[in-house]
Structure formats: structure tokens, C-alpha cells
Amino acid sequence: MIVGTVSAAVVVVRNRRRVRLFAGKVVFMRCSVRRRDRLFERKKRALAGIVAPRFSEHQSPWRSGPHTPKLRGVQMSSASEFLERLRRDGWVRSSQARLTPLSGGVSSEIYLVEDDTERFVVKRALPKLKVRDDWFADVSRNASEHACLECVGRLLPGVVPRVRFANAEAGYFGMEYLGDGFANWKQLLLHGVFEVRHARRAGLVLGEIHRRTAGDAELQRCFDTTANFHQLRTAPYLLTSGERQPALRDYFVAEARRLEATRECLVHGDFSPKNILLANERLVVLDCEVAWYGDPAFDAAFLLNHLFLKRLYHAPRGGELRELIGEFWREYLTARPAPGEGWEERVVNLLLLLLLARVDGKSPVEYLDPRRVQFVRDFVRGCFPAGDRTLRTLVDAWFARTHAFPAPAQRS
Ligand SMILES: Nc1ncnc2c1ncn2[C@@H]1O[C@H](COP(=O)(O)OP(=O)(O)O)[C@@H](O)[C@H]1O
Ligand SMILES: [Mg+2]
Numbered sequence: 001m002i003v004g005t006v007s008a009a010v011v012v013v014r015n016r017r018r019v020r021l022f023a024g025k026v027v028f029m030r031c032s033v034r035r036r037d038r039l040f041e042r043k044k045r046a047l048a049g050i051v052a053p054r055f056s057e058h059q060s061p062w063r064s065g066p067h068t069p070k071l072r073g074v075q076m077s078s079a080s081e082f083l084e085r086l087r088r089d090g091w092v093r094s095s096q097a098r099l100t101p102l103s104g105g106v107s108s109e110i111y112l113v114e115d116d117t118e119r120f121v122v123k124r125a126l127p128k129l130k131v132r133d134d135w136f137a138d139v140s141r142n143a144s145e146h147a148c149l150e151c152v153g154r155l156l157p158g159v160v161p162r163v164r165f166a167n168a169e170a171g172y173f174g175m176e177y178l179g180d181g182f183a184n185w186k187q188l189l190l191h192g193v194f195e196v197r198h199a200r201r202a203g204l205v206l207g208e209i210h211r212r213t214a215g216d217a218e219l220q221r222c223f224d225t226t227a228n229f230h231q232l233r234t235a236p237y238l239l240t241s242g243e244r245q246p247a248l249r250d251y252f253v254a255e256a257r258r259l260e261a262t263r264e265c266l267v268h269g270d271f272s273p274k275n276i277l278l279a280n281e282r283l284v285v286l287d288c289e290v291a292w293y294g295d296p297a298f299d300a301a302f303l304l305n306h307l308f309l310k311r312l313y314h315a316p317r318g319g320e321l322r323e324l325i326g327e328f329w330r331e332y333l334t335a336r337p338a339p340g341e342g343w344e345e346r347v348v349n350l351l352l353l354l355l356l357a358r359v360d361g362k363s364p365v366e367y368l369d370p371r372r373v374q375f376v377r378d379f380v381r382g383c384f385p386a387g388d389r390t391l392r393t394l395v396d397a398w399f400a401r402t403h404a405f406p407a408p409a410q411r412s
Helices: 033-047 073-088 141-155 185-190 196-213 217-222 226-244 246-260 297-314 321-335 343-360 370-382 391-403
Strands: 002-004 011-014 017-022 025-030 098-101 108-115 118-125 163-167 172-176 265-267 276-279 282-285 292-294
Touching: 073 098, 073 108, 073 118, 118 141, 141 163, 141 172, 141 196, 141 217, 141 226, 141 265, 185 196, 185 276, 185 297, 196 265, 196 276, 196 282, 196 297, 196 321, 217 292, 226 246, 226 292, 226 343, 246 343, 246 370, 297 321, 297 343, 297 370, 297 391, 321 391, 343 370, 343 391, 370 391
Parallel strands: none
Antiparallel strands: 002 025, 011 017, 017 025, 098 108, 108 118, 118 172, 163 172, 265 292, 276 282
């Protein structure tokens, strides 16, 4: 092992050698493919809770404290201003209270508040999202999120964080902190932890939310948020992708119109593994600021899209994800056995467009290399104009074609 002092991020040098940055020092490490596989297996077992994790806190999906320990620059002034506001409004009492940002999101400020012995989370919507493209959205979505948490918490206690307080005028709310013992599903999937029970629970919870809120005029009035859904979903995902892929533009536009004209039940709008925390006996859904009374196919397709993309990320590994997809689908339909005529076709069509939207829209996934991004484009283009729109056919094609991928260069 050679230690230098060049500043560099994690870089792949050759297949068998990596450079990693530890506290400003560069560490060159040799790592054979067999050793890498052993480490991978150990990581997997650790994440499944069988042995204590051996990797750094920063990489671990398991929580034992906030993810981002330091505040800097703009974030610092925004956090101290927010803390003052919370003090003035009476939600924070101790002079020693502190805010620590929680990492992950692109659309809000979100902090862990430690006030004496109390710990909770506060969230405030940002007018401009933290992505490369300009993307602005109405901050009233913070009130929709709060209303959605209250609604789902009443119907399915424990499935969302408990709301502690809200200030709609100032655009923030406080909620229960889900700390130790919770893992983020996206991090688990990226680390190769593929647990069928997680997918089943996600399918069940989503199906229950949709079934229990279907045909409810009061909820339809409360979540009449199509303008918000347009700003946060239809425009940046579907319409932007249509502009960037002119050959498929008409499909994107038609789908956007169809979606925005549908009113069936309460839709989460961001039902993605990154917004799902898992503990032994509990699955908690976060981040419903896109809550909308609309088309449930959106949530199902959105989640499936993430499972498809995780397979691509791991390909040719990750064959287990096929079972997760099947079980998610099966449990959803157990909770909501009559999803309506054309359900599967609707979901699959939207799923294809969302696959492309996650590489060409305004919020591209960060974990695919250029070859994999191109694969998504070619695959989706090949599925239009016609084709079988059953989930099984799509899964078969996706898993068969991604199986041919060479193993990715070593990842940290
Ligand atoms: N109640 C909570 N308890 C613990 N961690 C949370 C809580 N709410 C959010 N987080 C963490 O903060 C991240 C960002 O929160 P989220 O509500 O998803 O914000 P954004 O809208 O910015 O994506 C989540 O992915 C999760 O890791
Ligand atoms: Mg989020």
C-alpha cells in the first residue's frame, strides 16, 4: 500500500488497482477480483444484518445518526436562519439546539433537530431544485406533503413519519425522526442487498394507499395539485425527455396529457426506493411533496423503473431483482385486486417512458455509466411504436439483454 497526498476523488486506475481519498491522503490499494467478490459478499451479509458492517459510516445505508455532519457557506446561513425561525415559533427551546442537514434530496431543505433530549426532522421546500438544469417549483407543495403524511398516517399508521407540527404560511413542518435501525432502500439496492420481503412490503403499502383513497371526493378536492404534478413530474420527466428524443416526442406528449386527465386515487408521486426507509418490522414512506389525486399507474411505474435501473447498474449481476419486481407486482395486486381495465398496459407504457426520462429528463440517475445510459436509449426506442405491453415480456427482455453486459469496472 502506498500513501500519497494528492487530492483526488475515488478513481479507477486499472482493473486491479484503485485510488481512494482518505482524509486528504491518497491510498493505492491492490484488490484482486476474488478479494473484491469476498468483500462484496461480506458487505451484503453485513447489510442484511448478519454481521457488523465493515465499511465506513458514510457508505452504510444503516442509520446511526445524520448523514452529513458539517454545515458550510450558504447552507450554514440558511440553517441558522431556519433555527431562529423555529425558536421564534416555539418549536425549539434549548439555546444549545442544533440543526444537521440530512442528505439525499434535491427539492428541499431538510434537517435533523436536536433540542435537549428531543430529536425530530424539519423540512422546508426550495423554490429552485438542486439539479443541473433550471427547475423551479411552487413551495406550496410543502403543505401538500404535510397533508399527505397526515392522510396516509391516519389510514395506515406507521407507514409515514408522524407529523409533529406544521406552519403552512412559512412553508415548513416537523416530523418524527427515523434514526437508528433504519436503512434507506436505495442504498441497500445499490449495495446489492436484494430482499424479497422489502419489495413485497412496498407493493402492499402502495396498493393499500391506492385502494383506500380511490373514489374519494374529499381527497380529490384536497389533492387537486395537478399544477404541482406538472412542474415536478410531467414537465421535467416526460415533456423534457420528449424534446430531447424527438422520435418519441408524440408518445411523451400523449402520455403527459393522459396522466394529467386521470383522477382515480391519492398518488404519492415519488414512490422511489430513495424515499423508503426500512427497519425490521417497519417500512416507512417519506417525501410525498408531489402528492396528487391522479393516476396510480404513475407510482407503480415509478417504483418499477427504479428496480429495472438497479438491475442495469449491477448487470450482469442483480438477477435477484427479477423476483423483487414480480413480488412487488403480485403484492400490489393482492392489496388492490381490481386496478381497472388496461392497468398493466398503462403501467408498462409509462415505465418505458420513465426509463428514458431517468437518463434524458431533468433528473437523470447519477449511478449509470455512459454505456448503460446508451443502452436505456436503445432499448426504449426499440419498444416503440408497437410491442407487447405485458410486464412479464418487458422483464424478460430487460433481464436477457442486460445479462450480456460485462461486469462493471470495480466500484467503491
Ligand atoms: N423523518 C425522517 N427521519 C429520518 N430521515 C429522514 C426523514 N425524512 C427524511 N429523511 C432523510 O432525508 C432525505 C431527504 O428527505 P426527503 O423528504 O426525501 O427530501 P427531498 O424532498 O429533498 O428528497 C431522505 O432520503 C432521508 O434519508
Ligand atoms: Mg427524497
